[in-house]
Amino acid sequence: MAARLIDGIALSKLLRLNIAERAARLTVAGKQPGLAVILVGENQASQVYVRNKVKACEENGIYSILDRQPASISESELLERIAALNADPRIHGILVQLPLPTHIDSHKVIEAIAPAKDVDGFHMISAGALMTGNHGFKPCTPYGVMKMLVHIGTPLRGAHAVVIGRSNIVGKPMAMLLLQESATVTICHSATRDLGALTRQADIVVAAVGKRNVLTADMVKPGAVVIDVGMNRNDEGKLCGDVDFEGVKEVAGWITPVPGGVGPMTITMLLMNTIKSAEGA
Numbered sequence: 001m002a003a004r005l006i007d008g009i010a011l012s013k014l015l016r017l018n019i020a021e022r023a024a025r026l027t028v029a030g031k032q033p034g035l036a037v038i039l040v041g042e043n044q045a046s047q048v049y050v051r052n053k054v055k056a057c058e059e060n061g062i063y064s065i066l067d068r069q070p071a072s073i074s075e076s077e078l079l080e081r082i083a084a085l086n087a088d089p090r091i092h093g094i095l096v097q098l099p100l101p102t103h104i105d106s107h108k109v110i111e112a113i114a115p116a117k118d119v120d121g122f123h124m125i126s127a128g129a130l131m132t133g134n135h136g137f138k139p140c141t142p143y144g145v146m147k148m149l150v151h152i153g154t155p156l157r158g159a160h161a162v163v164i165g166r167s168n169i170v171g172k173p174m175a176m177l178l179l180q181e182s183a184t185v186t187i188c189h190s191a192t193r194d195l196g197a198l199t200r201q202a203d204i205v206v207a208a209v210g211k212r213n214v215l216t217a218d219m220v221k222p223g224a225v226v227i228d229v230g231m232n233r234n235d236e237g238k239l240c241g242d243v244d245f246e247g248v249k250e251v252a253g254w255i256t257p258v259p260g261g262v263g264p265m266t267i268t269m270l271l272m273n274t275i276k277s278a279e280g281a
């Protein structure tokens with residue numbers, strides 16, 4: 001294997017030491033940081049995600065509430081629940097696990113979260129702050145990717161970064177964060193012509209698509225940094241990313257594994273945003 005591994009579990013452990021210290025300091029000062037996680041319905045994957053988030057809070061001294069609501073909850077009832085959490089002084093961060101049942105407008109729900117408690121960074125105020133270079137919560141997944149890039153010391157200024165995917169929660173904020181660090185950013189999506197011609201020019205590739213083998217070895221410049229955000233299942237039902245890891249690791253300079261790469265960093269940055277919210281409250 002030519003590429004070095006970017007270990008999201010090890011980096012998370014390091015960052016969580018700092019998070020736990022800050023949580024303990026806040027608790028001593030009578031302001032224990034608190035996160036509320038709202039889960040609507042019985043989506044299997046969502047149940048695993050929220051359980052992991054609550055567990056990470058418990059392990060790092062952050063107070064947490066797991067607010068489980070039935071899939072039949074009405075939009076107005078959910079909005080009322082968020083209003084109550086907005087007003088709750090023990091809660092510094094509110095997260096609504098997506099996707100929501102189709103009878104609920106998820107945009108309306110996200111916009112109901114107080115921007116000061118929007119630790120997922122999905123509110124329009126947070127997105128606008130990111131776009132304009134103002135202070136706001138950064139979405140956890142791209143924020144975690146930036147921490148990984150800084151940790152390995154890869155130069156960002158002037159680097160060509162190709163982001164595959166343009167969702168509001170990963171691709172677009174990822175591109176904005178890279179741009180803030182003076183990378184030259186290309187954003188690709190399903191209508192992009194000749195993806196490989198673009199990724200082959202990249203010093204950094206971030207794949208955030210949700211499809212296996214979107215990035216193969218022939219699409220990667222030797223020595224490039226490859227970050228795999230994707231979460232898919234292979235034919236054996238095992239978790240895998242968007243990148244053909246076996247092939248690409250022979251060409252890239254650095255690569256993230258799936259699992260054990262971006263996933264743990266996402267939760268770590270959620271904890272970090274919750275601490276920042278409590279420190280600023």
Ligand code: NAP
Nearest residue numbers: 141165166167170189190208209210229230231262263266
């Ligand atoms: P999404 O909203 O479905 O967006 C996927 C993006 O990929 C879209 O912009 C789409 O383009 C683009 N795309 C689809 N097929 C493509 C192709 N063949 N070539 C180039 N681009 C293509 O997904 P998401 O929410 O951003 O998530 C992406 C992946 O990351 C998923 O696997 C998700 O599970 C994973 N994820 C992981 C974490 C983590 O913590 N590890 C966190 C969040 C998400 P169009 O816009 O043109 O449709």
